[in-house]
Amino acid sequence: MRAAAYLYALAIYGFIFLPVAVLVLFSFQGTLFPIPPFNGPSLRWYAAVLSDARLTAGLVNSILVALLSSALATGLGFLAAWGFARFHLPGSALLRGIITLPLTVSYLIIGMGLLIFFNWIGFPKSLAAAGIGHVVINLPLCFAILYSQMGENQANIERAARDLGASEAKLLLLVTAPMMWPALFAAFFLSMTFSWDEFVISFLLTRFDTTLPVEIWNMLRAGLNPKTNAVGALVFGVSVVLAIVFELIAFRKRPQ
Amino acid sequence: MSASVNRIGWASVSPALLWTLVFFAAPFAAMALVSLSPKGEDGWSLAAYGQFFTNPSYWRALTNSLEVTLAVTVLSVLLAYPFAWILAFLVPERWQRLALMLAVLPFWTSYVVRSYSWLLVLAEKGVINASLTSLGILGEPVQLANTRMATVTGFVHFFVMLLTLTIYANLKQLSPNYRKAAADLGASGLQSFVHVILPLTLPGIMVGAFLTFVLAIGDYITPQILGGNNELLMPQLIMMQIGRRGDFASASALSLILMAVVTVAYLVCARWLKIERT
Numbered sequence: 001m002r003a004a005a006y007l008y009a010l011a012i013y014g015f016i017f018l019p020v021a022v023l024v025l026f027s028f029q030g031t032l033f034p035i036p037p038f039n040g041p042s043l044r045w046y047a048a049v050l051s052d053a054r055l056t057a058g059l060v061n062s063i064l065v066a067l068l069s070s071a072l073a074t075g076l077g078f079l080a081a082w083g084f085a086r087f088h089l090p091g092s093a094l095l096r097g098i099i100t101l102p103l104t105v106s107y108l109i110i111g112m113g114l115l116i117f118f119n120w121i122g123f124p125k126s127l128a129a130a131g132i133g134h135v136v137i138n139l140p141l142c143f144a145i146l147y148s149q150m151g152e153n154q155a156n157i158e159r160a161a162r163d164l165g166a167s168e169a170k171l172l173l174l175v176t177a178p179m180m181w182p183a184l185f186a187a188f189f190l191s192m193t194f195s196w197d198e199f200v201i202s203f204l205l206t207r208f209d210t211t212l213p214v215e216i217w218n219m220l221r222a223g224l225n226p227k228t229n230a231v232g233a234l235v236f237g238v239s240v241v242l243a244i245v246f247e248l249i250a251f252r253k254r255p256q
Numbered sequence: 257m258s259a260s261v262n263r264i265g266w267a268s269v270s271p272a273l274l275w276t277l278v279f280f281a282a283p284f285a286a287m288a289l290v291s292l293s294p295k296g297e298d299g300w301s302l303a304a305y306g307q308f309f310t311n312p313s314y315w316r317a318l319t320n321s322l323e324v325t326l327a328v329t330v331l332s333v334l335l336a337y338p339f340a341w342i343l344a345f346l347v348p349e350r351w352q353r354l355a356l357m358l359a360v361l362p363f364w365t366s367y368v369v370r371s372y373s374w375l376l377v378l379a380e381k382g383v384i385n386a387s388l389t390s391l392g393i394l395g396e397p398v399q400l401a402n403t404r405m406a407t408v409t410g411f412v413h414f415f416v417m418l419l420t421l422t423i424y425a426n427l428k429q430l431s432p433n434y435r436k437a438a439a440d441l442g443a444s445g446l447q448s449f450v451h452v453i454l455p456l457t458l459p460g461i462m463v464g465a466f467l468t469f470v471l472a473i474g475d476y477i478t479p480q481i482l483g484g485n486n487e488l489l490m491p492q493l494i495m496m497q498i499g500r501r502g503d504f505a506s507a508s509a510l511s512l513i514l515m516a517v518v519t520v521a522y523l524v525c526a527r528w529l530k531i532e533r534t
Contacts, residue, residue, distance in 0.1 A: 005342050012339045013359065016417060019373035020362045022383050026376060034376055036386035080272035087265025099272055102280050106474025106518070108491050109511045113283030116290050116504055136279050139272060168264055197367050200476055204498075216368045220481065224379060232369035239364035247357075 020236065027229035034226045045230035055231060058215035061127055062196060065211055069134035070191035074184060076135070077142030082176060085150035086158070096147070100140040110136055111201040118205070125207040133201035138191035145190070149183035189246050193239070291508035304509035314493065318513070321490040324404060325473045328411040329465050335412065336419035337461070343420070344427040356424060360417045371481040374410045375401055378482070402484035410478045415468045422467075426460030427453075466525045470518055490514050 026034035028041035049055055080099060084092055102110060114133050123129060154176065161175045177184065199213040206214065212235065219228045294303040308314045339359070347355050365373065377383045378400035385397035400406060434456065438448035472478075476491035483489070488496070490510065497507035 002346065005338075005346055009339060009342045009347075012335065012416065016359060016362055016413065018383075019370065019377050019413065020365060022376045023365070023369065023373040033381075035379065035381045036383060036390075076272040076275055079268040083265045083268030087262060087268075089262065089265050089269065095269065095273060098281075099276050102276065104470075104518070104522070105515065106470065106491075108474050108476055108494065109287075109515055110280070110283075112494065112498070112507060112511050113287045114279065115498070116508065117279075117283035117286045119504075120286055132279055135275065139275060143272060199368055213366060213368050216366070216372075220368070220372060224376060228369075228372060229376070232366065232372060235366045235369060236364065239366065240361065243361075243364050 023229055024233045026226055027233040029226040029229070034224050034229045045226040048227050049230045049234065055215055058210060058212040061209055062212040065127055065131045065134060066192045066195040069131040069195050070138060070188050073135045073138035073142045073191050074188045077139055077146050077187060078184060080143050081146035081150055082172065084147060086155060099143050102136055103140040107137060107198065107200050111204040115204045125205055127206055127209055129205040130202040130211065133205055134195040134198060137198070137201070138194055142187040142191060145187045146180065146183050149180060154179050185249065193242065287508040287511060290504050291512055294505040295503050304505040307506065308509065308513060317488045317490050317493040320487050321473055324407055324489060325469055327408055328415060328472050329468045331408070331412050332415035332419050332468055333461060333465055336416045337423055340420045340423035340427060344424050359420055363417045367477055370414065371410050371478050374406065374413065374482055378406050378409070401482065402486055404483060404487065407479045407483035410482045411472050415472065419464045419468065422460060422464040423457065426457045430456055462525055466521065469521050473518065474514065
């Protein structure tokens with residue numbers, strides 16, 4: 001029974017790792033096609049990726065869009081979460097519902113709506129347009145995370161700061177934000193990973209300058225190619241490192 | 257609450273609200289309007305929706321999408337549940353965190369790259385065909401890529417990881433006392449699973465299944481890369497409208513129909529989807 005169970009677990013691990021293992025292995029392929037037999041290891045495709053101006057530009061664009069859109073989503077989400085948690089605003093439940101609504105709509109439809117809207121108001125396809133789309137998908141998430149973490153305990157400390165003469169802006173910046181930093185970090189980080197990986201909104205809303213997932217998509221037209229393996233393996237490596245960093249920072253203080 | 261304090265409250269929530277109204281609600285309204293003024297026609301009309309019922313290939317895309325998504329949801333739950341069970345109850349406590357982290361590691365591959373990786377495995381000269389032919393099991397390669405099966409495989413791969421996470425969390429939240437009590441009352445292992453554990457984890461499964469359904473039915477990448485153009489799913493049909501034809505009215509109408517389908521799925525699952533605030 002136990003042996004059968006472990007065998008099953010092993011089979012699932014095999015299924016989960018099969019494509020990643022193939023991707024990484026054939027990124028070191030020495031010949032022109034990422035298919036068996038394996039001739040390697042060779043780093044020629046990694047060299048090809050690093051000297052590809054389009055890919056490196058896509059990489060820089062992706063990082064820029066992810067950083068700026070996540071910062072904006074976290075900032076807007078933080079302000080709104082604080083406002084809803086600390087003040088009794090009429091219609092609060094409805095308004096909170098409106099902010100979280102985009103979570104239930106698929107990226108394709110959000111992107112399509114923005115494409116039509118931008119077309120209509122004459123806003124050109126650009127990285128900025130894609131960034132706006134990324135804020136739309138990440139704001140509800142940031143808001144939900146931060147709102148759920150706004151506790152009474154922090155409200156008391158804020159009252160104390162206010163009694164001591166802090167302005168609201170100072171209070172937010174010097175008292176609330178530092179107290180909330182684990183939640184702020186989690187919100188920012190999750191936004192970063194979603195933006196970093198997002199394809200369809202960037203695909204619809206950018207033209208010449210675009211993000212890395214769209215550049216990789218463009219490479220797929222050439223069919224199977226070890227260069228695509230190499231860039232995929234690099235992106236995977238970066239993501240895993242980020243995931244481990246997140247795990248270490250976000251859960252460091254949790255007692256085991 | 258004095259007026260000035262409320263003003264601060266409004267000032268802090270309005271940027272996020274405005275953002276949502278301008279970049280989510282307004283585009284949505286624009287999409288609804290565009291769907292009502294079909295290409296090449298003056299004035300308002302429901303023609304973009306009508307073609308959905310008159311053109312068989314449009315209707316086919318929806319049934320394809322539903323079939324694929326339902327198959328993916330059911331298969332992913334069936335594969336992930338026993339796996340999560342093994343991780344939660346059979347793997348020793350101190351290895352569990354590592355086992356779980358490993359199980360979701362490929363989750364971090366980029367979306368586009370993950371589908372491409374499956375193409376490497378399933379292609380005509382890919383890993384599976386190459387191994388099976390060199391072992392002599394297959395005389396010549398069989399077509400695995402550009403099929404519905406390839407799309408389902410790519411999806412199931414992703415959602416098994418997602419569901420393993422949610423079901424594992426669900427199983428760990430159960431108090432071990434339930435199983436002990438069932439055993440004390442004379443239930444066999446299977447009976448205690450069917451009558452106690454399964455009903456208790458059902459809400460968590462439904463949340464995971466709903467998430468799977470919603471994410472899978474709206475995805476363009478996986479069917480486009482792995483399924484190809486042999487049969488179209490809804491997102492592919494939508495992208496095709498704006499790509500080749502520049503027909504925004506049809507694309508908008510199809511998007512709204514897709515949303516309606518998701519809403520129906522939500523209503524079906526709603527009784528299980530009361531997400532608690534912890």
